[in-house]
Amino acid sequence: MAYRINEECAACGACEPECPNHAISEGTEIYVIDPQKCTECLGFYDSPRCAKVCPVNAPVPDPARRESDRDLLARFQKLHPGLEPKGFVLRTENDRPVIALVADGSGDAEGQAALEELDDHIRRQFPDYDVVWAVQASYMIQGLKYKGQTTQFKRAVPLMLADDLLKRLAAAGRTKVAMQLFMSGESNFSKNAIKADTLGMDVKYGLPFLAAAHPENELKLIKSLEPLFAGDGKTATVLVGHGSEKDFEYNEWFINIDKYLREHYKNVFLGTIHGPPGTDFVASVKASGCDKVRFVSLMMSRGGHMPLDIVNDTNPESWSRQVGLPAEPVDSFSTNPALREYFTSSIRTLLGQFKS
Numbered sequence: 476m477a478y479r480i481n482e483e484c485a486a487c488g489a490c491e492p493e494c495p496n497h498a499i500s501e502g503t504e505i506y507v508i509d510p511q512k513c514t515e516c517l518g519f520y521d522s523p524r525c526a527k528v529c530p531v532n533a534p535v536p537d538p539a540r541r542e543s544d545r546d547l548l549a550r551f552q553k554l555h556p557g558l559e560p561k562g563f564v565l566r567t568e569n570d571r572p573v574i575a576l577v578a579d580g581s582g583d584a585e586g587q588a589a590l591e592e593l594d595d596h597i598r599r600q601f602p603d604y605d606v607v608w609a610v611q612a613s614y615m616i617q618g619l620k621y622k623g624q625t626t627q628f629k630r631a632v633p634l635m636l637a638d639d640l641l642k643r644l645a646a647a648g649r650t651k652v653a654m655q656l657f658m659s660g661e662s663n664f665s666k667n668a669i670k671a672d673t674l675g676m677d678v679k680y681g682l683p684f685l686a687a688a689h690p691e692n693e694l695k696l697i698k699s700l701e702p703l704f705a706g707d708g709k710t711a712t713v714l715v716g717h718g719s720e721k722d723f724e725y726n727e728w729f730i731n732i733d734k735y736l737r738e739h740y741k742n743v744f745l746g747t748i749h750g751p752p753g754t755d756f757v758a759s760v761k762a763s764g765c766d767k768v769r770f771v772s773l774m775m776s777r778g779g780h781m782p783l784d785i786v787n788d789t790n791p792e793s794w795s796r797q798v799g800l801p802a803e804p805v806d807s808f809s810t811n812p813a814l815r816e817y818f819t820s821s822i823r824t825l826l827g828q829f830k831s
């Protein structure tokens with residue numbers, strides 16, 4: 476699709492001389508692109524030059540002008556008769572990477588709605604790519620199928636594991652897959668997705684937000700959750716991680732975050748449903764003198780845990796009953812801006828790796 480320059484343009488003029496098609500000119504207030512001359516730099520460069528040189532990311536694809544590589548090639552030939560397009564190979568639809576999002580999944584309608592919202596977000600960011608999903612928790616698939624549900628979201632995305640998704644993509648002739656692990660941390664679910672047979676396709680993996688390769692995300696996560704910490708001196712805040720009894724590496728994140736919270740914030744703790752630190756926070760909340768508690772989910776999508784195991788007056792084992800204080804739940808971790816930004820930039824990096 477042709478590019479356009481959005482209102483972020485600072486009218487610095489840096490892009491104008493870079494355009495190989497002389498498609499950019501100074502408009503009344505900002506610079507403008509003539510769509511009849513823009514080829515997305517096809518025939519000259521691997522990626523749009525204007526977007527590359529712009530200091531404020533103002534040149535963006537214009538979704539109103541979707542064009543195939545054939546259309547862009549025809550435009551190149553019309554603009555530059557007799558000139559050979561440089562480094563150009565006509566891509567087929569199958570060569571275009573497909574974005575595969577892999578999540579634990581959710582058995583709860585609100586959790587699925589949160590995943591659908593994430594799906595919308597990614598589709599808006601990458602309008603030129605197919606977006607497909609896998610649900611990596613097999614028990615979740617079984618549970619949903621038992622309830623008669625074979626798809627997730629209103630968009631009717633079929634329920635399947637990463638293995639099956641890759642088989643489908645290979646059978647459809649796709650050759651490149653950008654697989655983003657849409658989980659909060661490195662669990663066995665994400666490790667199993669990476670182990671799935673790629674069937675000869677070129678698959679690039681985007682790690683979960685909390686991954687050993689990105690230790691800096693731990694602090695980013697805490698900072699982005701800060702606005703949800705009660706901070707009124709009377710309400711304790713407990714972050715709710717899922718955790719695992721079998722996968723200690725996964726829980727190390729939660730142990731570290733709990734330690735950091737205890738050292739740097741007053742009355743903010745972290746608990747895990749499975750594995751350590753578990754419910755160590757209960758004694759701390761009781762000793763804090765707080766008269767309320769807020770439970771903030773760290774699970775990517777809400778499952779049954781929040782209403783069943785965390786804030787539930789009728790379940791004697793629930794966390795709210797264990798602390799014995801009025802409790803409020805805060806869900807929708809998937810809308811956390813730090814997480815969204817991380818996933819978007821990770822997918823962009825993966826797609827960029829196919830070009831190099």
Ligand code: SF4
Nearest residue numbers: 494513515516523525
């Ligand atoms: S994408 Fe390339 S051809 Fe299109 S306006 Fe930008 S620099 Fe020019």
Ligand code: SF4
Nearest residue numbers: 484485487488490529
């Ligand atoms: S480089 Fe960016 S800011 Fe400068 S004129 Fe071009 S679009 Fe505008």
